[in-house]
Amino acid sequence: MRIRRWVAGAVLLAGVTAGAAGNSNAQRNEAWREGMRAALHVPSPLPKLDLQVWSEFEAAKGVRAERVTYATADGMVVPAIVYRPDPEPRRRMPGIVIVNGHGSDKYGWYAFWSGIEFARAGAVVVTYDMIGEGERNSERRSQAGAHDKLPLEYGTRLTGLMLTDMMQAVTLLAARTDVDRERIGVAGYSMGSFVAAIGGALDKRIHAEVLSGAGVFDGAGGYYDMGKLPCQRPAYRALAAVLGAEERGPALMALNAERGPTLVMNGEQDTVMDLPHHNQAWFDGLRARTIALNGSERNVFTTVMYPGISHRTSWVNRDGFLWLEDQLHFENWTRSQIEAMPLTHVSEWAKANGVFIAPNYMREDREGGLMAVGGDVPGLTRMQLTVLDDSQWGLMKDRLIYDAWAAKVMKQYPPEPVAEIEQSGKGK
Numbered sequence: 001m002r003i004r005r006w007v008a009g010a011v012l013l014a015g016v017t018a019g020a021a022g023n024s025n026a027q028r029n030e031a032w033r034e035g036m037r038a039a040l041h042v043p044s045p046l047p048k049l050d051l052q053v054w055s056e057f058e059a060a061k062g063v064r065a066e067r068v069t070y071a072t073a074d075g076m077v078v079p080a081i082v083y084r085p086d087p088e089p090r091r092r093m094p095g096i097v098i099v100n101g102h103g104s105d106k107y108g109w110y111a112f113w114s115g116i117e118f119a120r121a122g123a124v125v126v127t128y129d130m131i132g133e134g135e136r137n138s139e140r141r142s143q144a145g146a147h148d149k150l151p152l153e154y155g156t157r158l159t160g161l162m163l164t165d166m167m168q169a170v171t172l173l174a175a176r177t178d179v180d181r182e183r184i185g186v187a188g189y190s191m192g193s194f195v196a197a198i199g200g201a202l203d204k205r206i207h208a209e210v211l212s213g214a215g216v217f218d219g220a221g222g223y224y225d226m227g228k229l230p231c232q233r234p235a236y237r238a239l240a241a242v243l244g245a246e247e248r249g250p251a252l253m254a255l256n257a258e259r260g261p262t263l264v265m266n267g268e269q270d271t272v273m274d275l276p277h278h279n280q281a282w283f284d285g286l287r288a289r290t291i292a293l294n295g296s297e298r299n300v301f302t303t304v305m306y307p308g309i310s311h312r313t314s315w316v317n318r319d320g321f322l323w324l325e326d327q328l329h330f331e332n333w334t335r336s337q338i339e340a341m342p343l344t345h346v347s348e349w350a351k352a353n354g355v356f357i358a359p360n361y362m363r364e365d366r367e368g369g370l371m372a373v374g375g376d377v378p379g380l381t382r383m384q385l386t387v388l389d390d391s392q393w394g395l396m397k398d399r400l401i402y403d404a405w406a407a408k409v410m411k412q413y414p415p416e417p418v419a420e421i422e423q424s425g426k427g428k
Contacts (some may be wrong), residue, residue: 025295029258032251033202035242040235041160042167042202047071049171054387059112060378062086063119067387069396070172073164074157074408077399079135079387080128080169081106083115084178085332089122094183094328095173098127099166099199101190101213101313102229103143105134107385109346109355110313110367114187117374121321121338122331124179126169130192131161132402135388143358146402147231153415154406155234159195161405162231166199174205182207183328187315189213190272194224194232198239200262201255208260208327210315215264215301216278217249217286223274225421237419245421250289253301257294262301263323267309269365280305310365316372318343343371353379 037044050071059065064086069077085093098114105111111127118125129136132146150158166186174181185208188196193214200209216223217236224236236248243251256262264283266275283303290300304319314320321338324330333341347368350357362368388396398404 025254025258025293029255032243032255036198036202036239039156039238039242040163040198041073041157042163043073046164046167046171047073049168049175050077051172051175054392057384058086059083059119059380059384060116061376063116065115065384068172069387070168072168073161074405075399076131076161076405077396078128078165078168079106079400080126080172081112081115081385081387082172083119083125083127085119085122088178089331091331092180093178093331094123094185095170095176095179095181096123096125096184096324096328097166097169097173097186098125099186099188099192099196100127100130100133101192103133103145104189104192105129105136105142107134107142107382109350109357110189110316112380112385113316113372113377114313116377117316117321117372118324118330120374121325121333123328124173124176126172128165128169131158131165131405135386135393136400136402138397138401138403140386140393147406148229150230150406151410151415152230152234152418154409154413155230155232155418156238156416157409157413158231159198159235162195163199163202166195167203170203170205181205185209185324185328187212187313187320187324189313189315190311191229191231197252197256197262198235200259201252204259206259208324209256209262210265210320210324211262212265212314212320213270213273213311214266215283215286215303216273216275217252218278218282219246219249220421223278234416234418237421240419240421247289247293249286250293253286253290254293256301257290257299259299261299261327263320264301264303265306265314265320266303267306267312267314267365269308270311272311308365309369310363311361312365312367312370314370316346317370318373321373338373341373342375343373344375344377346370346372349375349377350379353377355379 054067066082106127115125187210190213193211
């Protein structure tokens with residue numbers, strides 16, 4: 001196995017290893033975080049939030065929604081919807097950030113379902129557009145995959161932007177007077193789980209994370225090392241220089257354990273994430289290695305594996321709601337109430353309410369087959385979920401869209417060679 005250890009500016013992040021003598025776990029973890037932020041170009045400190053609330057609307061019975069924008073890396077702006085219960089509880093509430101999967105955004109069904117039902121439960125929820133999607137797309141389209149065309153040599157900057165987007169959403173929640181900053185959670189799906197897990201490793205303000213279609217942080221030549229997406233492959237390879245090629249998975253999960261608990265929810269037949277080669281025994285091995293690095297089982301991730309199930313956003317099911325209740329303690333719903341809640345068959349709800357779910361994900365073993373907690377969720381329209389009108393969007397376009405961001409970073413920064421990782425087969 002050959003690994004070229006590199007970081008922009010030819011600064012070697014050497015000597016930061018799991019076995020570094022004389023360092024406590026806390027010191028080691030801070031060194032890891034510093035190295036990760038540098039390798040992935042995450043601003044430190046984070047940018048000023050520059051939050052703007054543009055308008056509000058009634059999203060559903062018992063839920064108000066705010067249309068907002070906030071600042072992120074490289075002078076860019078993120079459009080988001082913030083859901084909150086109406087009326088609001090007297091006490092501060094937990095906050096939850098939803099990090100969408102590839103091609104999805106705040107318009108996606110699970111984003112607004114999560115926003116509405118978590119708000120009804122008694123939480124403030126942030127959903128936002130991923131770079132290149134929704135209002136951050138030059139044609140304001142969803143399912144565009146615009147950032148996939150970025151040269152791999154700029155991939156670490158793309159991941160750094162995505163991480164900053166998520167961490168700024170945490171900042172938004174932490175700054176609100178109606179949110180308890182000790183009860184902030186994140187739910188990430190697929191590509192969003194990659195971002196959420198690395199973001200959770202960096203951001204100790206996050207108390208709890210649910211990762212769905214997630215967690216295959218394996219060794220050299222494994223899933224992310226050999227992937228083709230610029231938002232994942234360059235970043236995961238870059239982390240080898242900081243955490244070690246074989247120890248990236250345990251190190252990331254140990255960093256997450258330091259900030260709080262994590263639940264990983266997967267289907268055994270999820271071929272998108274190669275779960276047939278990352279089964280329960282594989283996750284048990286990852287967990288054992290994480291415990292060894294962490295020094296104890298405290299807050300080390302746990303897993304749920306669903307037989308016969310593929311790629312889906314499992315946190316909307318009863319298991320997900322109950323776990324989040326145990327960690328974040330919703331203000332309106334109790335555990336016993338969640339256990340008694342009705343469930344909604346997502347594919348039937350989507351058809352009845354004119355909600356688009358891609359045919360490949362309407363399948364029963366994927367999102368369409370989910371039995372989601374709650375009901376009476378309207379099919380929110382694109383107009384309702386759009387933050388900026390035509391005039392506002394036109395004025396802000398160069399601070400919103402993927403194409404403007406990509407042109408800016410490719411002009412401002414030199415390309416960085418993608419770290420070389422020789423496939424060893426040990427990752428699976």
